Amino acid sequence: MTALFSSDFPPSLDRPAPLLAIESSCDDTACAIMLPDGQICADRIYSQNEHAALGGVVPEIAARAHLAHLPDLVTQCLADAGYQLADMGAFAATTGPGLIGGLIVGSHYAKGLALSMNRPFIAINHIEAHALMATWPLMPGGGAPFPFLLLLVSGGHCQCVAVRNIGDYTLLGSTIDDAAGEAFDKVAKMLGLGWPGGPALEKLAREGDARKWDFPRPLIGREGCDFSFSGLKTAVSRVVSRFGAEALTRRDAADIAGSFQASVARVMADRVRNALSAFPEAKNIVVAGGVAANQAIRTSIEAVAQERGLPLFVPPVRYCTDNAVMIAWAAWQKIRAHPAADINDLNVAPRPRWPLDDMRPHPFAPG
Numbered sequence: 001m002t003a004l005f006s007s008d009f010p011p012s013l014d015r016p017a018p019l020l021a022i023e024s025s026c027d028d029t030a031c032a033i034m035l036p037d038g039q040i041c042a043d044r045i046y047s048q049n050e051h052a053a054l055g056g057v058v059p060e061i062a063a064r065a066h067l068a069h070l071p072d073l074v075t076q077c078l079a080d081a082g083y084q085l086a087d088m089g090a091f092a093a094t095t096g097p098g099l100i101g102g103l104i105v106g107s108h109y110a111k112g113l114a115l116s117m118n119r120p121f122i123a124i125n126h127i128e129a130h131a132l133m134a135t136w137p138l139m140p141g142g143g144a145p146f147p148f149l150l151l152l153v154s155g156g157h158c159q160c161v162a163v164r165n166i167g168d169y170t171l172l173g174s175t176i177d178d179a180a181g182e183a184f185d186k187v188a189k190m191l192g193l194g195w196p197g198g199p200a201l202e203k204l205a206r207e208g209d210a211r212k213w214d215f216p217r218p219l220i221g222r223e224g225c226d227f228s229f230s231g232l233k234t235a236v237s238r239v240v241s242r243f244g245a246e247a248l249t250r251r252d253a254a255d256i257a258g259s260f261q262a263s264v265a266r267v268m269a270d271r272v273r274n275a276l277s278a279f280p281e282a283k284n285i286v287v288a289g290g291v292a293a294n295q296a297i298r299t300s301i302e303a304v305a306q307e308r309g310l311p312l313f314v315p316p317v318r319y320c321t322d323n324a325v326m327i328a329w330a331a332w333q334k335i336r337a338h339p340a341a342d343i344n345d346l347n348v349a350p351r352p353r354w355p356l357d358d359m360r361p362h363p364f365a366p367g
Helices: 059-081 100-117 126-133 180-190 198-205 230-243 250-278 295-308 325-336
Strands: 019-023 028-034 040-047 090-096 121-125 148-153 158-165 168-174 284-288
Touching (some): 028 059, 040 059, 040 325, 090 100, 090 126, 090 325, 100 121, 121 325, 126 148, 126 158, 126 284, 126 325, 158 250, 168 250, 180 198, 180 230, 180 250, 198 250, 198 295, 250 295, 284 295
Antiparallel strands (some): 019 028, 028 040, 158 168
16 A cells, blocks of 8 residues: 655654554543653543433534544643644554444544644554553553453453454454443442442442342353343342332442442453463453453452463553553554554544454554
8 A cells, every 4th residue: 555644754663753543432532642662642531521411421422522622632632742743653543443423533533634744544443452552561560462361341342352463363252232331330320320330339339248139140150251241230120129219228229239240240250261261372361441440350350360370461540441542552553563654544434343353364463
């Protein structure tokens, strides 16, 4: 492919031209500027609060919020880093999966910047970015070496992925109904905790007895690595309905929250054990996604890691949730794996669904 940027200014690993990245796949608008070695020059996130009163993310409102806030966010990042747009060596953006409106806003804005500056645009898969963030060398303890097992748990995803190298991924298991974060939010809503409910539910669970209710643990003990939380949510709903909205005390709600959380954590541990059996060459376990911040789930996976004698890597909370730093690092990984002058993803359209398996063979994977 013919490069659409000046041949005397390509992004290069030995020339520290920074890269500007945008993330807009759901309800967080994010921008980051990063050097080739992973050093963060600027990192900003606008977390949309427009959805709180509506009890969940409204795609149209999210897209309009991205459009309203992204230009200022980019300007602020450039000011933070002390750069101009002309200093950027490349531009990158989440191009899928996610809410299509937000993907269009973010990727098209980045493409416009790339065209105006005569630089390349790099399309990034959101899930791949979560996976590769674990290899970021500036993580506490350094980056995770390949191959590793990725447990991605967020509001939109719940997957076990075998990560062998850049572009070499195998989906081992996924949710057959709700994602883990979605289940947390829905149970939190049942308990009157509002939205987003995951952090509030975890806080409430600390006050409760996690053994009070013997909630189901869907698919636990069965073969495979798939997840299911629909039956668990139904069981919680039935217990909540026994009390009625006015009769449910804080202690009752805490017991329900703790018991629900314990069931999810046990399911996660069971699925990860099965995934490791299916992927015995894994040298590490990586947990990413917003739900990775949940301490009960993290503890359950730590126990599995200790059982198997494997290191556990969990990015800092800020980089577990949606952010542009992971998009920038994934873009640099693509540049690292292929001559920069041949990278140009301007023709890649935003995709609301973009499974990692669709990326094999990866055009930028090392040979």
